[in-house]
Amino acid sequence: MLDDFMVRATLAGIGVTLAAAPLGCFIVWRRMAYFGEATAHSAMLGIALSLSFEAPVFAGAILLSLIMASVVSLTQGRSFYFDTLLGVVGHMSLAAGLVIVSFIPGVRIDLMAYLIGDILAVSQMDLLLIWSGAIIILSLLIWRWSPLLLVTLNEDLASANGYNPKRESFVLTIALAIVVAVGIKVVGVLLIVAMLIIPAASARSLVSTPEGMGLLASLVGVMSAILGLNSAYFFDTPTGPSIVCVASTFFIASLLIGMLIGRRQS
Amino acid sequence: MLIEVTNLSVRYGRNTVLNNIHLSLRKGEIVTIVGPNGSGKTTFFKALIGTAPITSGKVKIKKNVKLGYVPQHLNIDRSLPITVERFLNLARRKNEKGFKKATDIVGTSNLLNFQISNLSGGEMQRVLLARALMNEPEVLLLDEATRGLDQPGTASFYQKIETIRETTGCAILMISHDLHVVMGASDRVICLNGHICCEGTPKTVATSPEYKALFGSDVDGTFALYRHTHNHDHMGGKNINNA
Numbered sequence: 001m002l003d004d005f006m007v008r009a010t011l012a013g014i015g016v017t018l019a020a021a022p023l024g025c026f027i028v029w030r031r032m033a034y035f036g037e038a039t040a041h042s043a044m045l046g047i048a049l050s051l052s053f054e055a056p057v058f059a060g061a062i063l064l065s066l067i068m069a070s071v072v073s074l075t076q077g078r079s080f081y082f083d084t085l086l087g088v089v090g091h092m093s094l095a096a097g098l099v100i101v102s103f104i105p106g107v108r109i110d111l112m113a114y115l116i117g118d119i120l121a122v123s124q125m126d127l128l129l130i131w132s133g134a135i136i137i138l139s140l141l142i143w144r145w146s147p148l149l150l151v152t153l154n155e156d157l158a159s160a161n162g163y164n165p166k167r168e169s170f171v172l173t174i175a176l177a178i179v180v181a182v183g184i185k186v187v188g189v190l191l192i193v194a195m196l197i198i199p200a201a202s203a204r205s206l207v208s209t210p211e212g213m214g215l216l217a218s219l220v221g222v223m224s225a226i227l228g229l230n231s232a233y234f235f236d237t238p239t240g241p242s243i244v245c246v247a248s249t250f251f252i253a254s255l256l257i258g259m260l261i262g263r264r265q266s
Numbered sequence: 267m268l269i270e271v272t273n274l275s276v277r278y279g280r281n282t283v284l285n286n287i288h289l290s291l292r293k294g295e296i297v298t299i300v301g302p303n304g305s306g307k308t309t310f311f312k313a314l315i316g317t318a319p320i321t322s323g324k325v326k327i328k329k330n331v332k333l334g335y336v337p338q339h340l341n342i343d344r345s346l347p348i349t350v351e352r353f354l355n356l357a358r359r360k361n362e363k364g365f366k367k368a369t370d371i372v373g374t375s376n377l378l379n380f381q382i383s384n385l386s387g388g389e390m391q392r393v394l395l396a397r398a399l400m401n402e403p404e405v406l407l408l409d410e411a412t413r414g415l416d417q418p419g420t421a422s423f424y425q426k427i428e429t430i431r432e433t434t435g436c437a438i439l440m441i442s443h444d445l446h447v448v449m450g451a452s453d454r455v456i457c458l459n460g461h462i463c464c465e466g467t468p469k470t471v472a473t474s475p476e477y478k479a480l481f482g483s484d485v486d487g488t489f490a491l492y493r494h495t496h497n498h499d500h501m502g503g504k505n506i507n508n509a
Contacts, residue, residue, distance in 0.1 A: 028345050029343055029345055029346040030343075031343070146356050149348075149356055150356045152346065153340065153342065153346070153348075153353070153356075154337060154340055154341075155317055156311075156312060156315055156317050156335065156337050157335060157337060157340075157397075159315045159316050159317045160315040160333045160334075160335035160407070161333075161357060165317065201345075204345055204347065207347050208347050208349060208381060209347060209348060209349060209352055210346060210347060210348055210352070211352075212347070213347055
């Protein structure tokens, strides 16, 4: 069964979106979209360094996004123009990564595969990495769900209850770095943030609890991966962008449904 | 002793917010902190619960003491859907009995299915108080807990606090601007303005020159006849209107 490239691609897509969607809820709640973007962009620098040193791409990507995410979360709140700094550092690493790749002699490297993903080329090894990453992220989120929610709501309340806000937030930092690394094959460094925030945003107007939002976001993510992959196959379009387009359609639909429900209630 | 603070100083960058603070809180005491805006009251609470950077001194909290904390306000991002009930249950341990008791005392049982982001100011305060009471705390920290309450609401709030102290023996440390009410309801008052200006029984504080200097001499008609002898500086003279 795993010999078929479409089956492997589908499983890879489901694995990434299943982990990205609930994590994405926290990214939305805590307004960390810029943070996510900077982390994802820094992965390109990691990819470039891996390629020049002939190291595994996954290792370079996760290392750089982990460094970026940690540095950013440690310095958070120290500067008044934090989002600008994030934009500078993120794009700087993206640009530097692209420049470094152009210096690598020999075979021409297909940059698009890293920027927007190449899900049809997912190997059995990739699949193992993606699902290990997804399981780690989901376990972390389930284990720390309530404290993370409390820290997100109010750090002082969490601290008075005996939780360490910094330590809890670090769980998100690690999860973010992992999701970026495993998402490269599926949607690439440019679109991974879309898989974090679009399913979460689609779920928002239809739910009344954080758990409901996490579950519905996962459903939207998985549906987007399956439908996006099949439409990419059918219309012969790039897979990563197709998945994001389907997710965006879900988002627009959810807005309309949310408005209809709101009108009926009022 | 439930809480013992010695020589506490807190600095944010180059800005000293709290300087050389002492406090001890015993079981069943009601201690109120008063002080003008920006005098470090909330920072002091943050130092107690561990989210403010302590530059020197010590905060000693008795081992395994359960703290109930009511923050000044709670900004809930509308992107986070959460009902009152779910919010109340976000504690470390589920405590069904405490939950029932707390919602009864505060009267939040009709709010359980509401979205937190839709609550009014007064409802929010009640939910936050219920949450603080749920785990049957031994120390209750109230940061301007009557904000957003009207006068009857404020009065009944302080009655509730008194009842809670009598029934549970819980110590209460609160920050308040309701000077008149505070003076009647507290065992001790601490007047804070970066440092401790004066402290003692409500009567001592209300007649002290430092207190008058901060709040003006007309805060309480009873003590209106008073001659001003101010003998120390309030952080370079900031925050003083009537000195």
